Each structure stands twice: as structure tokens, then as C-alpha cells.
Amino acid sequence: MLQTLTLADLLxxxxxxxxxxKELYADLAQSYQQNDKLNIFLTFNPQAETESAELSDxxxxxxxxxxxxxxxxxxxxxxxxxxxxxAFVPQYDSTVTRKLKEAGAVIQGKTNMDAWAHGSSxxxxxxxxTLNPRNPEHLPGGSSGGSAAAVAADxxxxxxxxxxxxxxxxxxxxxxxxxxxxxxxxxSRYGVVSMASSTDSPGPITKTVEDSALLLNYIAGHDPxxxxxxxxxxxxxxxxxxxxxxxxxxxxxxMDIPGLAExxxxxxxxxxxxxxxxxHVEYVQAMDPNHAIGVYTVVQRSEVSSNLARYDGVRYxxxxxxxxxxxxxxxxxxxxxxxxxxxxxxxVLAQKVRTLFLEDFAKLFKTYDLLVSLTSxxxxxxxxxxxxxxxxxxxxxxxxxxxxxxxxxxxxxPCYHDPKTNLYLGMNIMAPMWHESRMISAGDAFExxxxxxxxxxx
Amino acid sequence: xxxxxxxxxxxxxxxxxxxASKMFCGCKNDPFHAEKPNTHTCPVCLGMPGGLPxxxxxxxxxxxxxxLALNCKINLFSHFDRKNYFYPDxxxxxxxxxxxxxxxxxxxLETDAGAVRIRRIHLEEDTAKxxxxxxxxxxxxxxxxxRSSVPLIEIVTEPxxxxxxxxxxxxxxxxxxMRFLDIADCDMEQGGMRLEANxxxxxxxxTELPNYKVELKNINSFRFLEKAVAYEMERQACExxxxxxxxxxxxGWNDNxxxxxxxxxxxxxxxxxxxxxxxxxxxxxxxxQIEQWRAxxxxxxxxxxxxxxxxxxIDTKYADVLSEEKEGASWADQLFAAAQxxxxxxxxxxxxxxxxxxxxxxxxxxQQVLAAFTALHQTANVDEAELQxxxxxxxxxxxxxxxxxxxxKVQILGFFMGQVQRKLGKKLDAQLVKTALEKxxx
Numbered sequence: 065m066l067q068t069l070t071l072a073d074l075l076x077x078x079x080x081x082x083x084x085x086k087e088l089y090a091d092l093a094q095s096y097q098q099n100d101k102l103n104i105f106l107t108f109n110p111q112a113e114t115e116s117a118e119l120s121d122x123x124x125x126x127x128x129x130x131x132x133x134x135x136x137x138x139x140x141x142x143x144x145x146x147x148x149x150x151a152f153v154p155q156y157d158s159t160v161t162r163k164l165k166e167a168g169a170v171i172q173g174k175t176n177m178d179a180w181a182h183g184s185s186x187x188x189x190x191x192x193x194t195l196n197p198r199n200p201e202h203l204p205g206g207s208s209g210g211s212a213a214a215v216a217a218d219x220x221x222x223x224x225x226x227x228x229x230x231x232x233x234x235x236x237x238x239x240x241x242x243x244x245x246x247x248x249x250x251x252s253r254y255g256v257v258s259m260a261s262s263t264d265s266p267g268p269i270t271k272t273v274e275d276s277a278l279l280l281n282y283i284a285g286h287d288p289x290x291x292x293x294x295x296x297x298x299x300x301x302x303x304x305x306x307x308x309x310x311x312x313x314x315x316x317x318x319m320d321i322p323g324l325a326e327x328x329x330x331x332x333x334x335x336x337x338x339x340x341x342x343x344h345v346e347y348v349q350a351m352d353p354n355h356a357i358g359v360y361t362v363v364q365r366s367e368v369s370s371n372l373a374r375y376d377g378v379r380y381x382x383x384x385x386x387x388x389x390x391x392x393x394x395x396x397x398x399x400x401x402x403x404x405x406x407x408x409x410x411x412v413l414a415q416k417v418r419t420l421f422l423e424d425f426a427k428l429f430k431t432y433d434l435l436v437s438l439t440s441x442x443x444x445x446x447x448x449x450x451x452x453x454x455x456x457x458x459x460x461x462x463x464x465x466x467x468x469x470x471x472x473x474x475x476x477x478p479c480y481h482d483p484k485t486n487l488y489l490g491m492n493i494m495a496p497m498w499h500e501s502r503m504i505s506a507g508d509a510f511e512x513x514x515x516x517x518x519x520x521x522x
Numbered sequence: 523x524x525x526x527x528x529x530x531x532x533x534x535x536x537x538x539x540x541x542a543s544k545m546f547c548g549c550k551n552d553p554f555h556a557e558k559p560n561t562h563t564c565p566v567c568l569g570m571p572g573g574l575p576x577x578x579x580x581x582x583x584x585x586x587x588x589x590l591a592l593n594c595k596i597n598l599f600s601h602f603d604r605k606n607y608f609y610p611d612x613x614x615x616x617x618x619x620x621x622x623x624x625x626x627x628x629x630x631l632e633t634d635a636g637a638v639r640i641r642r643i644h645l646e647e648d649t650a651k652x653x654x655x656x657x658x659x660x661x662x663x664x665x666x667x668x669r670s671s672v673p674l675i676e677i678v679t680e681p682x683x684x685x686x687x688x689x690x691x692x693x694x695x696x697x698x699x700m701r702f703l704d705i706a707d708c709d710m711e712q713g714g715m716r717l718e719a720n721x722x723x724x725x726x727x728x729t730e731l732p733n734y735k736v737e738l739k740n741i742n743s744f745r746f747l748e749k750a751v752a753y754e755m756e757r758q759a760c761e762x763x764x765x766x767x768x769x770x771x772x773x774g775w776n777d778n779x780x781x782x783x784x785x786x787x788x789x790x791x792x793x794x795x796x797x798x799x800x801x802x803x804x805x806x807x808x809x810x811q812i813e814q815w816r817a818x819x820x821x822x823x824x825x826x827x828x829x830x831x832x833x834x835x836i837d838t839k840y841a842d843v844l845s846e847e848k849e850g851a852s853w854a855d856q857l858f859a860a861a862q863x864x865x866x867x868x869x870x871x872x873x874x875x876x877x878x879x880x881x882x883x884x885x886x887x888x889q890q891v892l893a894a895f896t897a898l899h900q901t902a903n904v905d906e907a908e909l910q911x912x913x914x915x916x917x918x919x920x921x922x923x924x925x926x927x928x929x930x931k932v933q934i935l936g937f938f939m940g941q942v943q944r945k946l947g948k949k950l951d952a953q954l955v956k957t958a959l960e961k962x963x964x
Contacts, residue, residue: 136565136572149571156565158572255565255572262800289566291576291802367800370604373615374569378665402606402795411797 066091070519071127071222071275078125085126089113092128092172095219102195104213106133107141108173115170122168124282129164130220132211133174134181134257135266137161140171144257145189146179148375148386158255159287160224160266167282172220175210179388180372181226181259183207184234184460185450188390193447198240198486202444205235205460207259211269212239222270222279228259229360229468230439230461232267233476237490238444240478240518242507243269244276245464247497248471249294251280252287258371260364261292263468271519273477273508277301280500296498304501305508310342312506315432317350318463323441327480327489331438334479334491334514338436341509348432351424355417356465362401362414363469369398422470429496434506437463439476439490467494475503478516488516527723527759530732531683531751532641535696536716537706538648538672539581545647545673546575546618552668553651554712559666567671569613574801577602581673582625582805583815584705585645588675589626590816591699592640597623598812601804602645606795610665611649619646621796631679631699632824634842635691639680648672675706681720681731686751690744693717698823702848710742717741721754723762737772738782750775753782826851834858834868840876850884857888864892871895904950909942913962916941927963935959 066088069077077083089112099105109115116126131137134144136154143149161171178188186194186209194209196202197217204213208225212235215223225232227245236243244267251266258264268279280301287293316335319328338345372395377383387395401410428435440460453459467474473495480489491510495503515521544551547566556562565573586596603621629640650670654663677696683689697715700706708715718739722732736754741747754773761768773782798804821829823845830836830845836858844854857875858868871892874880880894916938917924927934938959943950 134572136570142571144571152571154565154571156570253572254574257571258574258801260800289576290574292574292800366797370606370616370795370797373606373608374571374613376608376615378610378613399795402797404793404795407795407797 067095067221068218068519069221070271071278072272074127074221075125078120078127085113085116085120089116089128092219095217098197098217098219102197102200102213102217103192104175104194104197104210104217104219105130105173106143106145106176106191106210109140109171112170112172119168119170124164124168126168126170127221128170128172130173130175130211130214130223131161131171132177132208132223132225134177134226134259135161135174135224136255136257137171137174140174142174142257143191144180145177145186145191146386146388146391147190148382148384149380150386151381154255156255158266159252159289160256160283162255163283164224169282175208175214175223177210178207178390180257180368180391181207181228181231182368182390182394183450184230185445186210187448187450188388190386190388195447196239196444196487198488199444201446202485202487203238203447203449205238205440205444207231207235208243208269209235209239212236212241212243215239215241215269215271222268222275224266224279224283225269226256226259226264226266227468228263228265228364230464232265232269233439233464233474233490233492234461236269236476237439237478237488237492240481240488240490241269241271241476242273242276242478242511242517243267243476244280244500244504245468245474246280246284246500247294247473249292250296250298250473250498250500251283252285252290252293254287254289258367260367261371262363262367263471272517273475273504273511274302274305276475277305277504277508294498299501301501301504304504307505307509308342309338309506309509312338312343312433313431314338314343314345314506315348315428315435316345316437317348317428317435318353318437319347321353321441321462324438327438327442330480330489331491335436337510337513338506341513343506346432348428350428350435351421351466353462353466356421356469357459357462359414359417359421360465360469361397362410363418365394365398366402366411367398368394369396369402418469421466425466425470425472425496433495434503435494437492437494439464439492443482443485443487443489464492467492471497473497473500473503475507477507477511478518479510479514481516481518525759525763526726527755527762528726529684529686529751529755530681530722530724531689532679532681532720533638533683533689533692534679534718534720535677535693536718537675537677537700537708538714539584539675539705540707541578541580541584541673543578544671545578545581545645546671549671551672553672554709554714556668559664559668562668563670567613568667569615575618575671575799577802577805578673581645584703585625585643585675586807586812587703587815587819588677588700588705589629589643590812591703591819591822592626592629592631592643592677594626594629594640594643596626596807596812598807598809599623599804600625600807602799602802603796604799605646607792609649610663611652611670613650613667613670617646617649618799618802620644631692631695633688633691633695635688636682636684638682638688638692641678641680643675643677646674646676648674683719686748686755689719689751690748693744693747695823698846702820702822702851704820704848713742717744717747719747719751721751721758722768723755723758734767734770736768736770737788738775739772739785740774746775746777749777749780750782753780757782823851826855830855830858834862836869836872840869840872843876844872847884853884853888857891860888860892861895866892866895874898904946904948908946909950909955909958910962912942912945913958916945917962924963935963938963
């Protein structure tokens with residue numbers, strides 16, 4: 065059962081030599097049996113255990129991590145869940161995986177995702193959908209659905225995902241895990257298969273807030289290989305753990321969105337937890353997130369149409385006919401929104417509205433230390449739900465899209481559990497840019513003060 | 523009656539910058555000297571998944587310095603854009619270039635054949651190189667990525683070029699400036715500098731631009747450029763005289779046949795779907811930064827020639843030759859300074875060097891060159907009265923020749939100069955003898 069340990073606990077036990085890598089991998093191997101059913105990992109690293117044994121003197125002591133399959137990993141196949149890259153074995157590491165390896169982590173395998181990260185369900189994966197380990201009749205969310213499911217299924221101690229608009233937080237909400245989307249530019253994008261370059265943000269998906277803070281410490285920071293990565297100094301995020309949030313002003317947003325009715329009454333009582341912890345909680349009006357769907361759709365499709373141009377059939381073996389329907393839809397829409405005569409109407413206009421969102425958040429953060437909303441408008445949807453709606457992801461991710469297009473950091477923490485379905489609701493805690501520590505403090509306090517986190521509750 | 527036409531021509535020149543590393547990655551920028559294809563490559567310039575560009579600061583600085591040298595205005599806010607199109611030599615499916623905010627705009631370059639306004643200078647990345655070969659009996663296209671993402675500047679002019687000679691003068695002057703700035707080798711044979719001329723003609727007196735233009739491309743020497751533009755003027759005049767409008771197309775130059783030939787007909791303007799590259803943050807410069815770069819500019823050919831004229835009295839025709847190459851110019855500069863110090867006439871030295879009266883190569887010790895020059899012009903002092911006496915005697919002895927000179931056969935002066943020197947038994951300053959002779963003979 066060692067695979068059910070949190071990252072912090074596992075590190076402690078390994079350090080104190082209470083357990084061995086061998087025992088850990090034996091337990092993990094047991095858990096891997098679920099993969100046939102849940103389809104979480106696309107590729108396992110057969111060398112993981114051997115590699116772990118050699119790293120016990122490093123900070124991360126050879127702990128295995130599940131990595132979303134859009135991170136390039138040396139000698140381990142990287143597909144971004146598209147058969148276009150079916151045979152692609154990178155000869156280089158993404159900055160995130162390189163840093164983690166240097167800190168002593170091992171890649172246990174690569175997790176399923178929506179193809180090219182296009183989607184919020186894993187149903188656009190060309191290697192089949194992942195099932196939600198909490199309830200296999202339901203979806204895990206996406207696009208980092210495999211990473212969230214790996215953690216939820218205890219097939220991984222912790223995982224790495226990436227978010228363009230919701231892709232870390234939404235699957236974390238649906239799978240009942242913690243997901244941290246850092247400020248845009250906080251974690252390097254180098255070596256991550258580009259989706260929408262102006263919003264892509266790699267981040268951890270973990271069992272606890274503490275584990276997210278721990279991993280963020282290793283992956284955050286300026287990278288000379290990424291021109292958009294920031295030189296802003298990096299905090300020690302673990303120092304934000306166990307901190308009082310007394311006196312903090314928390315604004316609650318997006319409570320009047322139609323479609324929230326089903327879950328609003330379950331979410332509202334959770335806000336009282338912050339008051340019990342000494343924070344001031346207020347409902348406040350933010351710019352309508354519906355507008356973010358339009359902005360995000362146009363900007364993201366435009367960037368996607370250009371970012372996917374390199375898969376032109378000259379290399380990687382498989383040509384453009386291997387693109388799935390969702391990728392084709394996005395390429396076509398993005399090509400259209402960038403075309404002469406339409407770019408002003410769509411792309412340029414979208415960028416202007418994006419600025420309005422930036423201004424709106426700047427105004428809100430003058431009054432509030434943090435903003436809080438639901439992460440997803442409901443519980444995990446049933447399998448097949450995405451197939452009838454081309455805009456499925458955008459509607460699912462509406463509540464996180466405004467913070468994504470403005471580069472804000474956000475943290476999903478489980479905030480409700482339905483015992484009948486075994487499904488979770490997630491709370492989205494947003495901070496001003498570069499203030500991950502603040503949301504970690506609030507998320508950690510919430511997690512420790514409630515019983516919603518399944519690993520804390522144990 | 524045939525119509526008289528005038529040339530309407532603008533140029534687009536591409537030049538690879540000679541920075542140590544490539545434009546957007548750390549790979550070595552040396553495509554022409556690589557031992558093997560695809561050795562100076564990485565995930566970024568190969569366009570691999572997850573590869574991200576990081577802009578080369580030096581390339582940006584050099585582009586702006588070229589703009590300053592060409593009297594351009596500099597955009598204090600600028601950014602890179604993606605130019606989207608498919609081609610096997612373009613691994614990302616887009617070229618990182620600049621669209622609406624180039625680093626430099628609105629400049630002017632003075633040439634011997636007239637001024638040319640510069641519309642813009644922008645910085646972009648070069649493409650890979652395609653090689654079409656036969657391997658094992660099969661025709662294949664190979665791609666060499668050593669050139670992929672090499673920094674490339676594009677200098678675009680207004681349609682100010684009025685003659686084939688003007689086009690050539692523009693190209694040569696531009697290359698000279700880039701070499702003086704030491705930012706580009708401009709090797710035309712290997713494609714380090716590429717010339718494109720947009721050529722059309724209109725009846726003399728017409729002021730609006732013609733409704734067509736022909737793009738001359740892939741021309742790898744200034745001489746070919748001059749010939750191709752001249753040929754195009756003729757060809758287009760024939761078409762216009764027949765009542766036709768020349769078609770919008772790209773043409774190349776065949777030097778064996780001495781004519782241009784059609785390469786590609788452009789039907790529609792291509793839509794490159796430009797948009798700001800989200801991988802590269804916008805760039806902001808301060809006026810102080812620009813002024814600092816301006817202050818760092820080396821002395822450019824025009825200023826150098828003017829200084830030579832003012833300080834040393836160097837004739838333009840010698841100055842042009844001696845300032846052509848940066849190294850030669852700085853050598854000549856030392857030579858003139860040394861000549862002046864040695865109380866020799868720098869212009870006479872320039873004359874001697876240009877006309878190869880002394881054997882001198884760039885890099886030779888200037889003192890040696892001056893010694894050779896002095897030997898060449900070893901002159902003795904002569905008493906003015908003695909000189910005049912000798913001249914009078916020589917004229918008296920050669921009455922016929924003197925008469926011929928007076929009748930206009932001025933080249934006979936050389937004969938007199940020889941006679942005077944022989945009679946005196948000394949080598950004199952030729953100029954001195956010449957002046958005195960001319961005075962006596964007139």
C-alpha cells in the first residue's frame with residue numbers, strides 16, 4: 065500500500081529508511097494492474113526502479129513521478145496522445161523533467177491526455193479515453209486527465225500536468241486531487257508540446273497541497289531556454305504551508321452563473337471554512353466568464369493552427385491525415401481567425417477583450433488577497449459526454465478560463481465529496497501573478513481544516 | 523513613335539548576420555563552413571516538439587545599428603511575428619519574422635548614382651537548405667538544417683531606383699556598409715547576401731506607380747543585377763509597346779543567354795496569417811539605448827571619404843577604391859597619416875597605390891610603402907634660376923617641338939620634361955618641372 069502515501073510521507077519514510085524502493089515499486093506494480101481498465105498510462109518506463117535505486121542521495125530520493133505525455137522525455141516515447149507522434153522518441157528532456165530528474169525524481173511513465181491537450185475529458189486522445197478512478201462510469205476531465213487519474217488511482221505518488229485553460233485544475237476537481245497551475249512564465253514551457261503558447265503552464269497534480277508546494281519548488285524558476293519564462297524571484301513554497309490566513313480578504317466570484325444551480329448549495333457552506341480560519345469572505349462581481357470562452361477560443365485556436373504546422377508529414381513518420389477530428393477542427397478555426405480580413409475581427413479583438421480581463425482582475429486584487437470560485441460547474445461528467453459537443457471543454461472550463469488567459473496562478477483543492485457517486489467538487493483558489501505562496505497557504509489551511517481530501521482523511 | 527520609359531525599381535536585400543550563434547538557439551552560426559550537413563542543430567532550429575525560440579541580443583543590436591547607419595528611425599517597441607507557410611525547408615511551418623513593427627524604418631542610403639529611401643529593415647530567421655540530388659539512382663530532396671534559424675536581415679527600399687547602374691550602386695554601397703559595421707560577410711556566391719529587385723517601367727512623366735511588377739530573384743552578383751534590370755526594362759518596354767501588361771511573376775537571370783527567365787507566376791497575394799509570436803515577448807528599447815548604439819557606430823565609408831578629403835586632400839576616385847573594404851580602408855587611413863607625418867603628399871601616395879606605381883597590399887607595413895613611394899619620387903632640390911635657365915635652353919634647342927606644343931600637341935610636354943631632367947642630370951619633382959615648362963611654353 066506504499067503507493068497510497070503522499071509525496072511528503074514517502075520522502076520521510078525513504079529518508080528514514082523505513083521502506084525501500086523495492087517495496088515501493090512492488091506496490092506500484094500491483095496498482096498498475098488497473099491500467100488495463102482505466103487506461104491512465106500510455107507508456108511505462110521499464111527502467112524506473114533501476115533508476116530510482118541510483119538516486120537515493122538526491123533531494124527527491126528517486127521517487128517515481130507520472131508525467132503527462134506532452135512533456136518531451138529522453139528515450140521515452142512522447143505522443144501528446146496523438147498518433148501523429150506515435151513513433152516519436154525525443155532525444156531531449158523538457159526543462160521540467162530535466163529539473164525533476166536532476167533533483168532525483170524518476171519518470172515512472174507517461175500519462176494519457178486529450179490529444180495535443182485539446183479537450184477537457186481525455187476523450188480526444190487517439191489512444192482511447194481514460195476512466196475516472198473514483199467512478200469508472202465517469203470521465204477524469206482533461207486535458208491532464210491521465211495525470212490526475214494516476215494520482216487518484218494511487219498509481220502514482222504525484223504527477224506533472226500542464227494547463228492552458230483548466231487542464232490541471234479541472235481534471236483535479238473531477239478526480240478529487242490537488243492541482244496547481246502556476247503563474248504563466250513561472251515554470252518553463254521548454255520541451256512541452258506547445259498547445260497555446262501564450263497560456264501553457266506546466267504544474268503539479270498531487271494528493272495534497274503540501275505535495276504541490278514541494279514539487280513546485282523543483283520546477284519553478286527562470287529558464288534561459290524559454291523566452292517567456294520569468295526572472296521574478298521564486299519563493300520557497302513549502303514555507304507557505306501551515307501559515308495562518310487570518311485577516312486575508314477572499315472574494316468569491318462566479319456564483320451567479322446559470323448551470324451552477326446543481327452544486328452551488330454544496331459549495332457555499334465550504335466558504336465558511338475560510339471564515340472559521342479568520343479570513344474575510346465576500347461575494348463580488350467579476351467580469352462575465354462567458355466572454356473568456358470567446359477570447360480563449362479565438363486566441364487558442366489561432367496559436368494551435370500555427371503550433372501544429374510543424375507536424376507536416378516530413379518527419380515523425382505519420383502525416384497530417386493522422387490528426388484527429390478535434391485537432392482538425394481547431395486548425396481550421398485558427399487558420400480562419402488569423403486570415404487576412406478576419407484577423408482584426410477575431411484575433412485582434414480577442415486580445416483586446418483579454419486586456420479587459422487583465423484590468424478586471426487587477427482591480428479585484430486591489431481589494432482581495434485571493435479570489436475563489438468553483439473549479440468546474442459540476443461533478444465529473446459521464447463517459448461519452450464530450451462527443452456530442454464541440455465546445456465541451458470550453459463550457460467545462462469556463463470558470464478557470466479568465467484566470468488562464470490572464471496568466472494568473474490557480475489551485476484546485478477538493479471541497480466536497482458525494483458518497484453516492486464517489487465524485488468530488490473542486491475549489492479554485494486564484495492569486496495575483498507570482499503569489500502562488502498565498503494560495504498555497506489558503507489551500508493548505510482549507511485542506512487541513514476539512515475532511516474532503518481523501519489522503520488527509522485517512 | 524515609340525514611348526520613352528523610365529525605370530521604377532525597389533529592392534529587397536537579405537543578408538545573413540555573422541553572429542556566433544543562431545537567431546533563436548545556441549547552435550553555431552556557420553552554415554558555409556560546417557563539416558557535414560545537420561551538425562549545427564538542436565530541437566529549436568529543427569522545429570522539434572516543445573522547442574522554443576529565444577532571441578539573439580547581438581543580432582537585434584546589429585540590425586538596429588544597420589538601421590542607424592542607414593539613417594532609419596527605430597521603433598522603441600517592436601516584436602517578432604510568425605509568418606505561416608508550408609515548405610520542406612521550414613521545419614516549424616512558420617518563419618519567425620517581423621511584420622508590422624520592424625526594428626527600423628524610414629531611412630535613406632546615399633549612393634554615387636543617387637539616394638535610395640529605405641522603407642524598413644527587419645530581422646528574421648533563415649530557412650534550412652534543400653539539396654536536390656540523386657542517391658542510389660533515386661531522385662531525392664535532402665534538407666540541411668545547418669542554415670535553419672541563422673539570423674537574416676531584410677532591407678526593403680522604396681521604389682527610388684532609376685537605372686540599372688543605380689541598382690548596382692545601391693547594392694554595393696549597402697554591402698560596403700554592412701562590412702564596415704562588421705555584421706555580415708555578404709558572400710553572394712553562397713547566398714550570404716541575396717538580391718531581389720522589383721522592376722517595372724512607366725512612360726516618362728507618369729507619376730503613379732505601374733499596375734504590375736516583376737520580381738527579379740536569385741541573382742548572385744551586382745553585375746548580373748545590373749544586366750538583369752537593363753534586360754527587364756527592354757523586355758517590358760516591348761510588351762507595353764505591344765499594348766500588353768507584363769505579367770506579375772518572379773524571374774531569374776540566365777547569364778549564358780543574357781536574359782531573364784520566368785520562375786514562378788504569382789496569381790494571388792499569399793496570406794501568411796501573420797501574428798505576434800507568443801513564444802517571444804515584445805521588445806522595448808529606450809532612446810538612451812539607441813543613442814548609445816549610435817555612438818558605437820564605426821566611421822562609415824561616406825564619412826571616411828569626407829575626412830580623407832578634408833585632412834589629406836584625397837581625390838574621390840582614389841578614396842572610392844581605397845575605402846571599398848573595411849580592412850583596406852583602415853590600412854589606407856594609417857598610410858595617409860604616416861605620409862602626412864613624413865611630409866609626403868597623401869594624395870600622391872594614394873595615386874601611387876591605386877595606380878600600382880608602388881606595389882602595396884593591404885596589411886603591408888605603411889613605412890615600407892612610403893619608402894617605396896619616396897624612392898619612386900626621389901627628387902633633388904634645384905635652384906629656381908637654374909631650372910629656368912635649363913628650360914629656356916631646352917626650348918631653344920627644340921624649336922619644332924615647342925611649335926607643336928603651342929599648336930595644341932600638349933602630350934609633347936613629356937618630351938620636354940625628359941630633356942630638362944637629362945640636362946640637369948637630376949631627378950626633379952615632376953610637378954614642379956611640369957608647371958615651370960607649361961608657363962615657359964605658353
